[in-house]
Amino acid sequence: MPSNGSVSDAPITQFINCRILKEHTLQREDLWVRDGRILDPEKLFFDEQGYADRQLDCGGAILAPGFIDVQLNGGYGVDFSTPSEDPGAGVAFVAKKILEHGVTSFCPTLVTSPPSVYHKVLPEVKVQSGGVHGAGVLGVHLEGPFISLEKKGAHPEQFLRTFGGSGGVNPLLEVYGGLDNVSMVTLAPELAGSQSVVEELSQRGVTVSLGHSVANLSQAEEAVQQGASFITHLFNAMLPFHHRDPGIVGLLTSNRIPAGRSVFYGMIADGIHTNPAALRIAHRAHPAGLVLVTDAIMAMGLPPGRHTLGQQVIEIQGLHAYVAGNTLTSSPVPNQLTFDSRILNVFWGLGTTTLSGSIATMDMCVRHFQQASGCSVPEALEAASLHPAQLLGISHQKGSLEYGCDADLVLMDDQMVLEATYISGVEVWRK
């Protein structure tokens, strides 16, 4: 038996001829997996006198931790925020498809919706491990409805809420119906009564994210002191950086973050939501906090045209997704002027120019981030794996190739084009 029977009878797989992402670099090392976890080969050799049952030749490719997407609204025609007969099936469908993008764990995201939607959908979306059936569900990300009117973005105005006077999470429990299976809540900290909410959510182990907000820097810092640790899609749906009041963006370099804690920030690196220069400013200011998210909407994976997102209708043009309306252009958004050869035509006439989630896939985001920021391949990969794991407090288990971590892996070439995806050491997708 290649395993010492007294420790385990499980078969051992050795990934050979690969470069693994470890200690922030790519190392020419083999990766050993047993029982879905990464194994320490030295202990295996000396303590168990064991060796591998089988060897998988990776052909010199890069082997990295699987990607973790903490903001995903749907895809392939499924919108998590639109109630259907079987919300669980919708999540499972998308979970399976995103394996092709290297995503091995994710947080299905619900945008601002009426309580009826939350009450129907939340109980059906459970935390579960990934596998051949699809990426693992880490918990739901509730983006709204406790957000700012001025910064609602594509969220439906009529369902926005405030906290009311009572304090604590009761208003949330009422709206959401419960906090089971919830891993993150995005809220606007300037709303009255937010402090006790942030504090209590954090104590319950729910990650609190600031977003869709007009908070100034001190309001944001206070929220961080109460326990907030994430910024939802930095730059989008918040006040722009101002040199006398940097707003939420200022958290990246704030000196009022409690010791031992870090603020992470989501970036949609699709080349559209953020100008590459702004992406670089954020990255250079606080590289360890950058978390790549897709904020992908149901149209991701679908052809161009009109689609429904939550309670709204949006329109697809190339890699752009806009809120569809029936007025001529309203306030232009600067990055509408991004000239992208993939755009079929510049979208001026028929709708608004408010951005509405993205349709880029996670692997596209990783590649685009690396090109735009000029960072190293390990840094780009960590922004999609290690950092989200650290944000959610699961980095001892996910997002890393340290011994004992889950063997959720992606195999890719030097251009970071994916070749295969593994969950718990089992191949779940191959190109």
Add this chain to the structure above:
Amino acid sequence: MKLIILEQYDQVSEWAAKYVRNKILLFNPGPERYFTLGLPTGKPLLEQTTSYHTSSVIKRICYGDDRAVGLPRDHPESYHSFMWNNFFKYIDIRAENVHILDGNAADLPSECQAFEKKIQDAGGIELFVGGIGPDGHIAFNEPGSSLVSRTRVKTLAMDTIQANARFFDGDLSKVPTMALTVGVGTVMEAKEVMILITGGHKAFALYKAIEEGVNHMWTVSAFQQHPQTLFVCDEDATLELRVKTVKYFKGMMHVHNKLVDPLPGSLKKN
């Protein structure tokens, strides 16, 4: 004795690795016929051997011969970690074929005797590959060690402890003071001995080892009385030798280099 003189460290490693490869192939090992290799550290050899191995060449018993007493097995400076990271993880040797002295054994003298017995049971060591210290020691047989010594516990010289302090953050109190080592006598029983010596700081030891007499203050000199010894060194290590010695052996390189030529296909096993 054959003295092989090469220009630099990398060439020494490469020459030695090819020599070992050829020796193993000529030995024609198999599941019932193991090639037994004795290795105290020997970093130069290991680096090159890993690039020369084919999957079947090195599946052999491997004797790690010196072990610091009291160092936990998974300490990054332990011999186990060193051998794993520099050698074992690159080759497909089975753990049951690796024998390393255990510095954490409860009864150290018994551990040493058991080790000697394992060597005997394996039919003796075919090839022992080692380096020497600046004080001319082989394995941990420091100056004054008996030339007929066997595997035993040795107290380390202050020099050695200080030299090793760099692996323990410069803290002398953390450096092990004792080690288990194969004896000079043990190594003398190997069928062949290969010593790798690189660097000017070893030059005086090399001089004492081969140009002066057999002396227990320079324990490597014992191999003058071994029938099959091979010293492989770089130019810097020859700095204390007589010009005559160096010229003599360089003059034989064209013959000695034949030992590392690739073997004809018929002799190669896959």
